[in-house]
Amino acid sequence: MELELPFGWLSAGISDVGRVRSINEDAVSLRPEIGLWAVADGMGGHEAGEIASALVIQALGTVTIPSTLEGFVEAIKVQLENVNTELVLQQGAGKTGTTVVVFLAHGDRCACLWVGDSRLYRLRSDMMHAMTRDHSYVQELVQAGQLSVEDAATHPKANVITRAIGAHESIEIEVGRYDLKEGDRYLLCSDGLYREITEQEIFHHMSKDNCNLLVDTLLELTLDRGARDNVSIVAVDFVGE
DSSP states (O other), rough: OOOSSSSSEEEEEEEEOOTSSSOEEEEEEEEETTTTTEEEEEEETTTHHHHHHHHHHHHHOOOOOOSHHHHHHHHHHHHHHHHHHHHHHHHHHHTOOOOEEEEEEEEEEEEEESSSSEEEEEEEEEEEEEOOOOOBBHHHHHHHTSSSSHEEEEEEETTTSOOOOSSSSOOOOEEEEEEEOOOOOOEEOOOOHHHOOOOOHHHHHHTTHHHHHHHHHHHHHHTTTOOEEEEEEEEEEEEEE
């Protein structure tokens, strides 16, 4: 099936073990031929987190070119739910797990599916927005008005997530749908990036670097800060035909 697209895109991605960890539990997927990009972050401190993230990326690799955006979203949901079931049956609920953020483009629309605290940012008209909301303990406190955004970053439970693939017998996948515009730039990342780099710094580089330079620069900056966790970055630019 050939898909007629109002946009073309450029993308780049990278995943690194960082300065402290011995194993990279992150994994990324770049499938620009069908309009799919993803970052998965195996849960630190769990058994075989790298296996969980790899299973997600392998499952996303089986998705074929969709006929509609909603069909695309449903196909991704099925794959993520299947991986969740497989992990729970093989390891037991909560024994291993992974976060994931998936970005989809179809025609002049796009969608994001996520579980956990891997993020998607969008740069449009020189303004950057977080398109995802972390599934985390501190985010729940922020939403309840019990904690400020500034204090959330340094909270002792900042790394505690409330949703992950493999953590429970069933998963709740959050989905956002948006219009695409020429000139849009999207950035997917694991928490290894934004734990070391501020959002202002991310915005600074998103505003001026091309895709390849962007991921390389952000990784280098993260490594310079000590890179206490694995770090994965995927950048996607949308351009006219």
